[in-house]
Amino acid sequence: MMTARIDTLIILGAGGDLTSRLLLPGLASFLASDQSQPLTLIGADRQEMDDAAWRNRVTQSFDAIASPAATAVANAAHYVQADVTDAEQLRELIASGSGRVALYFALPPAIAQKVVAVLATLELPEGIVLALEKPFGTDETSARDLNRILQTIVPEEQVFRVDHFLGKSTVLNLLGLRFANRIFEPLLAAPNVAKVELIFDEALALEGRAGYYDRAGAVVDMIQSHLLLVMALTAMEPPASVSSEDLRGSMAQVLRATRVQSVDGTCARRARYTAGTIGDRSLPAYADEDGVDSERGTETLAEVTFEIDNWRWAGVPFVLRSGKALGDSRQDIVITFAPVPHLPRGLTGSADPAQLTISIKPATLSLDLIVNGEGDPFTLDRTQLNTTLGDAAMSAYGEVIASLIDGDPVLSVRGDVAEQCWRIVAPVLEAFRTAQVPLEEYPAGSNGPGSWDSV
Numbered sequence: 001m002m003t004a005r006i007d008t009l010i011i012l013g014a015g016g017d018l019t020s021r022l023l024l025p026g027l028a029s030f031l032a033s034d035q036s037q038p039l040t041l042i043g044a045d046r047q048e049m050d051d052a053a054w055r056n057r058v059t060q061s062f063d064a065i066a067s068p069a070a071t072a073v074a075n076a077a078h079y080v081q082a083d084v085t086d087a088e089q090l091r092e093l094i095a096s097g098s099g100r101v102a103l104y105f106a107l108p109p110a111i112a113q114k115v116v117a118v119l120a121t122l123e124l125p126e127g128i129v130l131a132l133e134k135p136f137g138t139d140e141t142s143a144r145d146l147n148r149i150l151q152t153i154v155p156e157e158q159v160f161r162v163d164h165f166l167g168k169s170t171v172l173n174l175l176g177l178r179f180a181n182r183i184f185e186p187l188l189a190a191p192n193v194a195k196v197e198l199i200f201d202e203a204l205a206l207e208g209r210a211g212y213y214d215r216a217g218a219v220v221d222m223i224q225s226h227l228l229l230v231m232a233l234t235a236m237e238p239p240a241s242v243s244s245e246d247l248r249g250s251m252a253q254v255l256r257a258t259r260v261q262s263v264d265g266t267c268a269r270r271a272r273y274t275a276g277t278i279g280d281r282s283l284p285a286y287a288d289e290d291g292v293d294s295e296r297g298t299e300t301l302a303e304v305t306f307e308i309d310n311w312r313w314a315g316v317p318f319v320l321r322s323g324k325a326l327g328d329s330r331q332d333i334v335i336t337f338a339p340v341p342h343l344p345r346g347l348t349g350s351a352d353p354a355q356l357t358i359s360i361k362p363a364t365l366s367l368d369l370i371v372n373g374e375g376d377p378f379t380l381d382r383t384q385l386n387t388t389l390g391d392a393a394m395s396a397y398g399e400v401i402a403s404l405i406d407g408d409p410v411l412s413v414r415g416d417v418a419e420q421c422w423r424i425v426a427p428v429l430e431a432f433r434t435a436q437v438p439l440e441e442y443p444a445g446s447n448g449p450g451s452w453d454s455v
């Protein structure tokens, strides 16, 4: 496997929103903590722009996390005006890179697929890495087709399917928490665990992204991509190492064993927000947002229960929930332990089982335990052990870019995993499409439909 660092990063779609909002700030975050080697940055897009204008754009996006390395990269950046769906223009663009090249597709999925097809006709430099943003395909079949073409272009180790959740430090903390402490890992299995919940509730609403979101909805936007990967890290078997083969192999194995709890749609709920207020922001109903086709019935909140058919997890529900325009932002992994098999008679009071909560943001860990209460020593009470996990040196995008620039696919979604994630949610998407699951409503700023019990 080739693991030499990337010397040239070429961004396709350099003039787009993704580049300035996420990719360049992520690159700045990486550069601030990496001084070791120069990197040539080339931006490419259809629009007319000269090097100076592109450098200016890069500098502006780098501003929040300025560093000498970032300034050096911005000052030496180049811009190439090109239609990258044209074979000759794409070939010339790639040839303008020196050393090992990474091609970053910051492009809408349909154009990215065209460019992949064009790449398949070109002779490419040794070791080129192709970085593709989500969504990777639109279902299992299209993801498999895209993987098949990519396989004809470069080896799997040179395809980097970006999912920035794999770069979140608290998500990566699952590895240390689970595999470096003897006290949790043996307990993380049926019958010790009653349920596992992964909650990603956002106060953010549509934020002008109707063009993408109205076709995706909460299941595709969050559960199919990010949350299933977090679930895989929470539930996978201990890998022998954190090499890309071992880590991604363990993730793939647990996802292959994952299915929705029932195929008839009763394992899923969905809702969309109506008008409401969050803090001092008044939000229109989702259906009235610019660019939304209300007939499409897109959900802005979804909850799906999965099961993992293996020895460790058989029968334990994994509830994944994510929604927008909710009153409380929450990003938690909540592991609820099973009740003890026998509570000594004479101990009274709340014996609700212990819970371990790993919060992605703010990065905290809390263990909710039952102890003897302060008053009557035979009355049970609850106590909480809390700790903060500290801020990561790099942003999630920075971490993913670091792994890309290192030429190490460990934080990239492996091809078969991308296909599995689509396979897993397919029955839910079908149940939504055929209206087997009612589309409920919740006012923006609330905690979801009143009938949904909160976790």
Ligand SMILES: O=P(O)(O)OC[C@H]1O[C@@H](O)[C@H](O)[C@@H](O)[C@@H]1O
Residues within 6 Å of the ligand: 164, 202, 204, 221, 396
């Ligand atoms: O919390 P983060 O890192 O911004 O990630 C959440 C975002 O992840 C993106 O991939 C989704 O498209 C967004 O809808 C979501 O808000």
